[in-house]
Amino acid sequence: MKGEDHMMTIAPNQTTVGFIGLGVMGHSMAGHIRKAGYPLHVYTRTASKAERLVADGAVWHDTPAKLAQACDVIITMVGYPKDVEELYLEPDGLVAHAREGAYLIDMTTSSPLLARRIYEAASSKGLHAMDAPVSGGDVGAREARLSIMIGGEEGDVKAVQPLLSTMGSNIVHQGQAGAGQHTKMxxxxxxxxxxxxxxxxxxxxxxxxxxxxxxLKSIESGAAGSWSLSNLAPRMIAGNLEPGFYIKHFIKDMGIALESAKAMNLVTPGLSLAESLYSQLAEKGLEDKGTQALIRYYTGE
Structure with missing residues (x-):
């Protein structure tokens, strides 16, 4: 199915948007959509996480299927590929219950192969599916400065660009379905x-x-500069290990990347080492801390 077919206008006050997954990043992302004027419908497994958005005017649904039936565009931001698969492909999932012509945008970091499966299942039902994982962490989500990497039909990407612009400042169409997830890897x-x-x-x-x-004042603006150095090293110095991005989710992402690299016969020793170090932290009970908690490996605390 080409993105130009049955294209709707994605605009505030005209397009009902559903958002599923209101965690560290999802809550901020959904808030930006509501503030931009889109009627917002929400679902999350832990209902209390939706209370502030509902108080601000969002509509709560107690199942993803009910949300799907009410929305023109559905965005998902959940934890793991298994969550994505259940959410989209189960009999009570989004593909089975979304309105014909609806846009499905998965912003979870997930499997490229799963993104292809969802796209194909959605296309067979007259739906427009895209994989659009993000980078920028909790700060990027709060400040609507996320980098959004998209796989899907060009026409579909153009159609949802105004909506994605409420959440991110660097929105790039990477190619066909699965390309967004490969880019996130x-x-x-x-x-x-x-x-x-x-x-x-x-x-x-x-x-x-x-x-x-x-x-840090000397090295962050030189050749060593990076987002992690500027944003996470200060948290390390302050002893702040609270998550902008969970260790458990980073381990999940590295596992997907290692699996994908292996399928392409690509050797990634740096990635393998990092996955090993973070797994050691998880075994010590730090899986719910932020990725900057890797400093604990070196300090031995």
Missing amino acids: CNQIAIASNMIGVCEAMAYAESARLDPETV
């Missing part, structure tokens, strides 16, 4: 090794009896 692979470098730099500064904050 590139993003996570780059972060994985970079986080090791950031933690080792901060640990080295401490061992050399330097002031880490002063070191």
